[in-house]
Amino acid sequence: MKAKQWLKTFQRALALLPRAERERAADYYAELFADRMEAGEEEESIARELGDPAAAARAVLSESGAGEAAPAARKAGRPGWQKALLACGIGIPAVIAIIALGCIAVALATSGVLLILAGLGGTGSAFLLIAFEGFSGGLLALGGIMLAAAGVGCMLAPPLLLLIRLLFKLCGTVWGGTAALVRGKREGQAK
Amino acid sequence: MDTQLKKGLLDVCVLSVLRKEESYGYKIIADVAPYMAISESTLYPILKRLEAAGAVTARSREYNGRLRKYYSITPAGVRKIEDFLNDMREMERICKLIRDGGKQ
Numbered sequence: 001m002k003a004k005q006w007l008k009t010f011q012r013a014l015a016l017l018p019r020a021e022r023e024r025a026a027d028y029y030a031e032l033f034a035d036r037m038e039a040g041e042e043e044e045s046i047a048r049e050l051g052d053p054a055a056a057a058r059a060v061l062s063e064s065g066a067g068e069a070a071p072a073a074r075k076a077g078r079p080g081w082q083k084a085l086l087a088c089g090i091g092i093p094a095v096i097a098i099i100a101l102g103c104i105a106v107a108l109a110t111s112g113v114l115l116i117l118a119g120l121g122g123t124g125s126a127f128l129l130i131a132f133e134g135f136s137g138g139l140l141a142l143g144g145i146m147l148a149a150a151g152v153g154c155m156l157a158p159p160l161l162l163l164i165r166l167l168f169k170l171c172g173t174v175w176g177g178t179a180a181l182v183r184g185k186r187e188g189q190a191k
Numbered sequence: 192m193d194t195q196l197k198k199g200l201l202d203v204c205v206l207s208v209l210r211k212e213e214s215y216g217y218k219i220i221a222d223v224a225p226y227m228a229i230s231e232s233t234l235y236p237i238l239k240r241l242e243a244a245g246a247v248t249a250r251s252r253e254y255n256g257r258l259r260k261y262y263s264i265t266p267a268g269v270r271k272i273e274d275f276l277n278d279m280r281e282m283e284r285i286c287k288l289i290r291d292g293g294k295q
Binding site: 034035059064 | 215217218231235236238239255257258259
């Protein structure tokens with residue numbers, strides 16, 4: 001049997017385990033295959049020595065007590081009615097908060113962009129006017145001011161972008177935190 | 192050897208190997224094998240148990256383009272070895288009784 005086939009059968013026999021545990025066990029054996037092959041052993045002989053992958057899987061299952069543990073893990077966490085109550089009580093304000101944060105981010109972005117665009121537009125029109133109507137100190141000043149506005153907009157762009165990114169990250173945290181709270185703590189998880 | 196005795200011994204053997212330096216699955220088996228029969232399927236639950244007990248920590252590091260899990264001993268793990276050695280000293284006394292017991 002080849003390593004890939006051995007590992008595939010092994011993983012399939014571990015279907016009862018939670019994904020993290022199953023992958024952990026599979027990684028362990030995959031690593032052993034890789035290390036032993038690197039040491040010069042033949043893939044098929046390693047597989048033969050490891051024996052029946054289903055038997056190895058049964059050994060892992062018996063050590064993890066999967067029969068009892070799996071349903072127990074699912075039962076930890078909140079009862080359904082608590083979840084529904086929390087989802088409404090905390091979830092709805094959380095969603096409103098997220099929408100508000102999102103609007104702030106969008107507003108910041110828009111004002112930044114508009115400042116630059118308006119500044120450039122103003123500069124352009126001021127100089128066009130100079131070209132068509134003739135030179136005027138006022139128009140030159142206006143052009144300069146508009147250019148400065150665009151410049152300020154560009155300078156503000158990096159900090160504004162950072163702020164917007166932070167705001168969206170905050171949205172994600174609020175969402176994740178609320179979801180975890182509604183779901184309730186699971187066994188063995190501190191976060 | 193008695194199975195229960197073996198189980199406890201293997202745990203400490205693995206810890207002792209890790210006390211020297213951090214190691215990975217294949218190497219741990221290679222280092223313990225000359226002293227005690229140990230297979231891949233035996234080592235896995237031992238490492239899981241030791242990690243759960245806080246005697247050992249694991250981290251993945253890149254090796255030759257793949258990820259390898261390296262295990263290192265913790266202070267709690269070192270204490271486990273010392274506890275075992277204390278138990279062994281006590282056992283030596285009891286062995287004396289078993290050997291000489293009843294005889295004059």
